[in-house]
Amino acid sequence: MTGTLKAYAVRLFPQVAALxxxxxxxxxxxxGFFKLSFQNDRLYGSLIDILNRGAPVALLAIGMTVVxxxxxxxxSVGAVMAICGAVAAASITAGxxxxxxxxxxxxxxxxxxxxxxxxxxxxxxxPIIATLVLMVAGRGIAQLITEGAILxxxxxxxxxxxxxxxxxxxxxxIIWLGxxxxxxxxxxxxxxxxxxxxxxxxxxASRLSGVSTGVLLIAAYxxxxxxxxxAGIIAAADIRGADANNAGLWLELDAxxxxxxxxxxxxxxxxxxxxxxxxxxxxxxxxxxxLLSGFPPEFNLIIKAAIIVLxxxxxxxxxxxxxxxxxxxxxxxxxxxxxxx
Amino acid sequence: xxxxxxxxxxxxxxxxxxxxxxxxAMTVGFSQIGSESGWRAAETTLTKQQAEKRGIDLKFxxxxxxxxxxxxxxxxxxxxxxxxxxxxxxxATGWDEVLQEAKDAKIPVVLLDRTIDAxxxxxxxxxxxxxxxxxxxxxxxxVDTVAGKPCNVVELQxxxxxxxxxxxxxxxxxxxxxxxxxKIVRSQTGDFTRTKGKEVMxxxxxxxxxxxxxxxxxxxxxxxxxxxxxxxxxxxxxxxxDILVVSIDAVPDIFQAMAAGEANATVELTPNMAGPAFxxxxxxxxxxKEPPKWIQTESKLYTQADDPMKxxxxxxxxxx
Numbered sequence: 001m002t003g004t005l006k007a008y009a010v011r012l013f014p015q016v017a018a019l020x021x022x023x024x025x026x027x028x029x030x031x032g033f034f035k036l037s038f039q040n041d042r043l044y045g046s047l048i049d050i051l052n053r054g055a056p057v058a059l060l061a062i063g064m065t066v067v068x069x070x071x072x073x074x075x076s077v078g079a080v081m082a083i084c085g086a087v088a089a090a091s092i093t094a095g096x097x098x099x100x101x102x103x104x105x106x107x108x109x110x111x112x113x114x115x116x117x118x119x120x121x122x123x124x125x126x127p128i129i130a131t132l133v134l135m136v137a138g139r140g141i142a143q144l145i146t147e148g149a150i151l152x153x154x155x156x157x158x159x160x161x162x163x164x165x166x167x168x169x170x171x172x173x174i175i176w177l178g179x180x181x182x183x184x185x186x187x188x189x190x191x192x193x194x195x196x197x198x199x200x201x202x203x204x205a206s207r208l209s210g211v212s213t214g215v216l217l218i219a220a221y222x223x224x225x226x227x228x229x230x231a232g233i234i235a236a237a238d239i240r241g242a243d244a245n246n247a248g249l250w251l252e253l254d255a256x257x258x259x260x261x262x263x264x265x266x267x268x269x270x271x272x273x274x275x276x277x278x279x280x281x282x283x284x285x286x287x288x289x290x291l292l293s294g295f296p297p298e299f300n301l302i303i304k305a306a307i308i309v310l311x312x313x314x315x316x317x318x319x320x321x322x323x324x325x326x327x328x329x330x331x332x333x334x335x336x337x338x339x340x341x
Numbered sequence: 342x343x344x345x346x347x348x349x350x351x352x353x354x355x356x357x358x359x360x361x362x363x364x365x366a367m368t369v370g371f372s373q374i375g376s377e378s379g380w381r382a383a384e385t386t387l388t389k390q391q392a393e394k395r396g397i398d399l400k401f402x403x404x405x406x407x408x409x410x411x412x413x414x415x416x417x418x419x420x421x422x423x424x425x426x427x428x429x430x431x432x433a434t435g436w437d438e439v440l441q442e443a444k445d446a447k448i449p450v451v452l453l454d455r456t457i458d459a460x461x462x463x464x465x466x467x468x469x470x471x472x473x474x475x476x477x478x479x480x481x482x483x484v485d486t487v488a489g490k491p492c493n494v495v496e497l498q499x500x501x502x503x504x505x506x507x508x509x510x511x512x513x514x515x516x517x518x519x520x521x522x523x524k525i526v527r528s529q530t531g532d533f534t535r536t537k538g539k540e541v542m543x544x545x546x547x548x549x550x551x552x553x554x555x556x557x558x559x560x561x562x563x564x565x566x567x568x569x570x571x572x573x574x575x576x577x578x579x580x581x582x583d584i585l586v587v588s589i590d591a592v593p594d595i596f597q598a599m600a601a602g603e604a605n606a607t608v609e610l611t612p613n614m615a616g617p618a619f620x621x622x623x624x625x626x627x628x629x630k631e632p633p634k635w636i637q638t639e640s641k642l643y644t645q646a647d648d649p650m651k652x653x654x655x656x657x658x659x660x661x
Contacts (some may be wrong), residue, residue, distance in 0.1 A: 207387040241536040246534040291544035297501045297530035
């Protein structure tokens with residue numbers, strides 16, 4: 001047990017360290033950063049904002065991790081978010097119950113995932129192209145549902161999902177933490193995770209050794225669609241309206257970035273959901289930090305890019321082997337001096 | 342006697358038929374960008390309404406955000422021999438050739454809500470709002486409302502580098518210039534969206550002592566203001582009272598917020614660009630009166646005193 005814990009610690013160390021450094025840097029720019037208070041029945045503060053605002057990317061990153069582990073990619077998640085937000089808003093304004101609305105919305109997400117999965121697994125289309133179809137078409141579908149306007153609603157139950165709180169934490173935080181935990185346990189407490197990695201490393205070899213690769217691939221894209229549906233519900237509930245043009249716009253790129261910052265290779269294979277979630281929090285910490293620091297908005301993207309390049313450089317195998325080499329040299333130098341004496 | 346009456350009747354009848362015929366004879370082609378926002382949908386609705394009111398036969402073409410579709414639509418309007426063309430240009434460049442074709446066919450072209458980089462003699466006039474003026478109206482309202490009291494303002498900018506963001510910021514700053522009691526303490530982009538408006542406002546509230554240091558928020562569009570209002574409420578403050586909210590665009594949802602006392606003022610970017618355009622075309626075609634090269638639409642200020650619920654009902658059906 002301590003062995004696995006130690007393995008986890010080693011695996012997550014770069015992400016935890018990066019997150020800690022970023023949080024420390026933000027707290028230098030904005031002294032009240034770590035201040036937490038209890039307000040309106042929930043914890044209130046910038047740290048909570050990061051957890052809360054990072055919810056959509058965190059949820060997308062869960063599905064994206066599994067898809068990327070199969071050597072795939074899902075570009076459609078942002079558009080699926082917009083579709084699901086639109087479906088939720090349309091259903092609730094049409095007078096349907098909350099339970100029915102959630103069921104329909106989540107089914108829509110699953111359906112979108114199934115579409116992607118069938119294109120990739122059955123028709124053998126390259127994932128980047130297969131999911132590009134829905135990425136482009138999805139926003140159009142969402143606009144058809146909302147008829148081009150921002151579809152607003154006032155249903156207290158649906159709004160609660162976006163801005164309510166449970167156990168002192170905002171609902172979106174509870175949802176992504178809970179869902180992340182469930183998926184992580186599902187893939188790591190069963191052989192599922194290993195099978196997914198096997199498909200990602202070599203699809204043909206795993207099929208020949210008896211893994212039903214088609215089912216696994218479709219399941220991975222369905223999970224991604226489901227995550228996008230949850231993120232879409234949260235995004236719509238947060239602003240009490242479905243904005244087909246802007247909901248989830250470019251979030252697929254943030255989700256992919258979260259997975260990459262989390263150290264999962266785009267070439268498939270080994271993956272870590274916890275690391276991807278940390279990656280999502282790293283991205284959101286940068287975003288919130290920039291907003292708090294008071295820099296002019298022209299700097300936002302440059303700062304974000306610079307920090308991310310730095311994190312990726314530190315994580316790259318070349319840089320790491322260089323660090324190891326340097327530490328060896330440093331360790332060897334005093335010995336030489338002693339020998340010379 | 343009878344004959345005279347009959348003759349007079351016939352003359353009146355003929356005159357009315359003739360005038361009806363001349364009114365319906367005006368055929369105008371309208372090339373719209375596409376359905377990019379609620380505002381544009383409202384512009385399309387109002388253009389159709391205005392055309393119907395004036396008995397103009399409007400030919401409508403949706404370009405789906407593509408310039409090549411607009412150029413195609415313009416060419417087909419020219420081929421059909423319309424009397425005039427309205428175009429809401431999707432981009433600023435690349436219009437010279439097709440506008441020259443329209444000019445050769447002696448068809449006047451009016452630009453709606455956006456301008457282009459082309460020689461001014463290629464089009465009749467441009468009907469647009471003055472973005473700097475909009476920001477100025479919002480700023481003046483705030484200056485008058487706080488009436489000399491110290492006031493820290495936070496600003497939610499539009500998409501960085503977009504012309505509405507640059508101009509609405511400039512106009513607002515001009516209105517505040519020289520007023521030492523008003524200070525813009527924080528300014529960030531909210532990308533014109535509700536989500537980002539809410540997120541940015543949340544961090545402003547944290548950064549300015551839980552919002553106690555903020556007296557007003559100025560948003561470059563209503564959607565960001567709606568997001569900011571939600572953030573202010575969730576921080577336990579009263580938008581509209583504890584923190585004044587002023588924004589631009591005048592979309593229906595902000596009137597609901599104003600009716601609830603949660604927003605204070607909005608400056609209208611009128612979707613009725615076609616009305617002034619048709620007036621100018623009418624004067625040009627009938628009397629040959631050349632309009633100025635730029636017709637500025639009114640930037641009307643709405644406050645809580647303007648019966649926001651009534652305005653909301655009027656605007657609701659326009660397709661925003």
